[in-house]
Amino acid sequence: MSALFLLSERQMARISPFFPLPHGVPRVDDRRVVSGIVYVIKHGLQWKDAPKAYGPHKTLYNRFIRWSRLGVFDRIFASLAGEGPRPERIMIDATHLKAHRTAASLLKRGLLPRFIGRTKGGMNSKLHAVCDEKGRPLVLLLTEGQLSDHKGAALVLDALPDARALIADKGYDSAWFRQVLEDKGISPCxxxxxxxKRPYPYDRALYRERHRIENLFAKLKDWRRIATRYDRCAHTFFSAILIAATVIFWLPQQ
Structure with missing residues (x-):
């Protein structure tokens, strides 16, 4: 087990308060199971290929699905991301995540949307993100791949943290978006x-910091089950994204 990924005691202490209370039979070791879930998502494995040291793969899968439906991973990310100090600058951008044929070729069933759409790059989902000046995600949103950046920005406006400036590329250049930001006391860059015809002035030196949100997407896509969507359900795929974002950016490494 020493050669495999294992969450530290300090990391477990940060996230264990959000775990559901066990009922009846004591739950299998949380540290081992959650570490196995992280390992599968990071390396892009099928659940049946999870190393035996993490225990039965059905336990990993069932725990991931059950806690995803309960919103456990949503609460962990939202709480840890909200503990940081008020950011001086925030950045917004979006990226496409390719949907594998196992997820994209199925007919839509049920009332909940799958958040898979068609673009010139094929079938994919779109991840919208808002991060702080250090490139740490504060707000994440999953939509269909064809949804425009402007519509994605409109969906996260209410969740924007207080900041002095927002950095975005020219894809977010619109009068209504600039006006909403100014009404919130956020200066658009x-x-x-x-x-x-009449370009808006902006701080070119400040705009150079926009690479941090691109680095955020690059780090998330290093996790193979994030770079390619294998999950059929949107909530399980989004839970995988939240797990990756939490482990990479918000959990202490020691």
């Missing part, structure tokens, strides 16, 4: 699109 967004270059104007080529079609705009």
């Amino acid at each position: 967004i270059p104007s699109s080529r079609s705009r």
Whole structure:
């Protein structure tokens, strides 16, 4: 077990208060099971291929699905991301996550949306993110791949943290978005699109920091089950994204 990934005692102490209370039969070791879930998501494995040291693969899968439906991973991410100090600057952007044929080729069933759409790059989902000046995610949102950046920005407006400035690329250049930010007391640092006759001024030195949100997406896509969507249900795939974001950015490494 020493050669495999294992969450530290300090990391478990941060997230264990959000775990559901066991009922009846004592639950299998949380540290081992959650570490196994993280290992599978990071390496892009099928659940049946999880190392035996983490225990039965059905236990890993069932725990992941059950806690995903209960919103456990949502609460862990929201709580840890909200503990940080008020950010001076925030950044917003979106990226496409390719949907594997096992997820994209199935007919939609049930009332809940799958959040898989078609673009020029094929079938995919779209991850919208807001991060702080250190490139740590504060708000994450999953939508269909064809949803525009503007519509995604409108969906996260209410969740934007208080900040002095917001950095975004020219894909977010619109009068209504700038006005909403200014009404919130946030100064937009967004270059104007080529079609705009009167370009808006912006801080070019500040705009150079936008690479941090690109680095955020790159780190998330290092996890193979994030870079390619294998999960049929949107809530399980989004839970995998939240697990990756929590482990990479919000859990102490020691």
